[in-house]
Amino acid sequence: VSRFEGIAMAPPDPILGVSEAFRADTDAKKLNLGVGAYRTEELQPYVLDVVKKAENLMLERGENKEYLSIEGLAAFNKVTAELLFGADNPVIKQQRVATVQGLSGTGSLRLAAALIERYFPGAQVLISSPTWGNHKNIFNDARVPWSEYRYYDPKTVGLDFEGMISDIKAAPEGSFILLHGCAHNPTGIDPTPEQWEKIADVIQEKNHIPFFDVAYQGFASGSLDADASSVRLFAARGMELLIAQSYSKNLGLYAERIGAINVVCSSADAAARVKSQLKRIARPMYSNPPVHGARIVANVVGDPALFNEWKEEMEMMAGRIKNVRQKLFDSLSARDKSGKDWSFILKQIGMFSFTGLNKTQSDNMTNKWHVYMTKDGRISLAGLSLAKCEYLADAIIDSFH
Numbered sequence: 185v186s187r188f189e190g191i192a193m194a195p196p197d198p199i200l201g202v203s204e205a206f207r208a209d210t211d212a213k214k215l216n217l218g219v220g221a222y223r224t225e226e227l228q229p230y231v232l233d234v235v236k237k238a239e240n241l242m243l244e245r246g247e248n249k250e251y252l253s254i255e256g257l258a259a260f261n262k263v264t265a266e267l268l269f270g271a272d273n274p275v276i277k278q279q280r281v282a283t284v285q286g287l288s289g290t291g292s293l294r295l296a297a298a299l300i301e302r303y304f305p306g307a308q309v310l311i312s313s314p315t316w317g318n319h320k321n322i323f324n325d326a327r328v329p330w331s332e333y334r335y336y337d338p339k340t341v342g343l344d345f346e347g348m349i350s351d352i353k354a355a356p357e358g359s360f361i362l363l364h365g366c367a368h369n370p371t372g373i374d375p376t377p378e379q380w381e382k383i384a385d386v387i388q389e390k391n392h393i394p395f396f397d398v399a400y401q402g403f404a405s406g407s408l409d410a411d412a413s414s415v416r417l418f419a420a421r422g423m424e425l426l427i428a429q430s431y432s433k434n435l436g437l438y439a440e441r442i443g444a445i446n447v448v449c450s451s452a453d454a455a456a457r458v459k460s461q462l463k464r465i466a467r468p469m470y471s472n473p474p475v476h477g478a479r480i481v482a483n484v485v486g487d488p489a490l491f492n493e494w495k496e497e498m499e500m501m502a503g504r505i506k507n508v509r510q511k512l513f514d515s516l517s518a519r520d521k522s523g524k525d526w527s528f529i530l531k532q533i534g535m536f537s538f539t540g541l542n543k544t545q546s547d548n549m550t551n552k553w554h555v556y557m558t559k560d561g562r563i564s565l566a567g568l569s570l571a572k573c574e575y576l577a578d579a580i581i582d583s584f585h
């Protein structure tokens with residue numbers, strides 16, 4: 185008797201499945217605006233120059249392949265926390281941050297979810313509506329209950345700030361509030377600094393625990409410090425908080441799976457204990473993390489020349505996406521006769537634009553125009569070139585009407 189016979193075929197992933205469909209399309213006009221992966225103006229994947237330089241350095245050194253410790257490469261854990269908070273931040277000086285290298289952003293979120301499940305039974309995580317599609321999968325599989333707070337307002341194509349605040353206020357005391365540090369996915373809409381202050385106020389009032397997902401630090405605005413300002417605002421208030429990091433986008437290390445989970449505690453002693461429990465969760469999950477990506481990050485940030493060159497490359501990537509936003513906006517405004525306001529394209533930040541196209545309209549983008557995007561109406565501008573903006577504008581205008 186076959187035991188596996190009864191297992192059904194899983195549906196394709198809403199984001200990564202789009203790339204599979206794109207690859208199967210043979211039409212030369214096809215455009216992959218699905219997965220949030222940076223492409224050059226020639227629509228090619230991009231390995232940053234500093235990554236190549238760091239790897240050459242590493243090759244010359246001839247490093248070994250010994251296991252890392254469960255918490256990961258110490259040099260990486262040091263620089264990743266310093267990048268996030270700033271090296272002179274009190275949370276760093278007072279050693280109140282438990283940092284564990286994770287399997288990129290996803291693995292770091294999963295480690296944090298396992299910690300929540302183990303030490304905060306019954307606590308729920310509030311996630312934005314909409315949010316990155318995999319957030320729900322991570323908490324479901326980690327058996328952590330979640331609910332949504334209002335975030336996107338289709339009427340204003342902006343942030344439903346009142347709704348967000350009232351939903352966070354209404355949540356049971358001690359809930360975890362999942363926040364996108366910068367470049368909200370999929371909407372591209374971030375709170376203003378004043379709004380972040382109010383979000384911190386309501387989270388403090390309700391004794392909630394802020395839980396940041398920082399997947400785009402430096403990639404959204406081009407500045408590492410600007411993109412970390414929301415996290416630093418909460419840390420400056422002396423709050424305990426969790427922050428998951430990823431180097432997939434800002435250092436282009438997608439397939440190296442390098443990220444970290446940071447837990448800001450109220451004392452160094454608590455941080456040491458939290459770190460020990462994160463290690464206890466990681467050991468049976470994957471034992472210890474991959475070394476290559478961690479060494480690249482440590483080498484790039486540890487060398488002043490490479491670090492500065494990295495900052496220049498991030499500004500270049502962020503700048504290219506800003507130029508594409510402007511060109512798409514201009515193309516839409518020039519071609520659309522309906523008088524629709526396309527300014528949301530310019531107001532949104534990061535690699536995504538939330539177009540407002542519904543599922544049927546998104547299907548039309550793919551079936552008729554060979555434009556691949558996620559069914560929630562998100563397009564990744566990182567996959568768009570200036571040369572293709574007019575074609576995309578035609579597709580969007582055709583699909584809206």
Ligand SMILES: Cc1ncc(COP(=O)(O)O)c(CN[C@@](C)(CC(=O)O)C(=O)O)c1O
Pocket residue numbers: 199200218219220221287288289290291316318364369397399429430431432438443
């Ligand atoms: C908000 C957010 N958090 C975490 C991650 C996880 O990335 P990592 O595991 O590679 O570090 C992504 C990546 N989201 C992408 C860019 C890719 C994906 O869906 O995995 C996206 O297209 O939304 C993300 O957008």
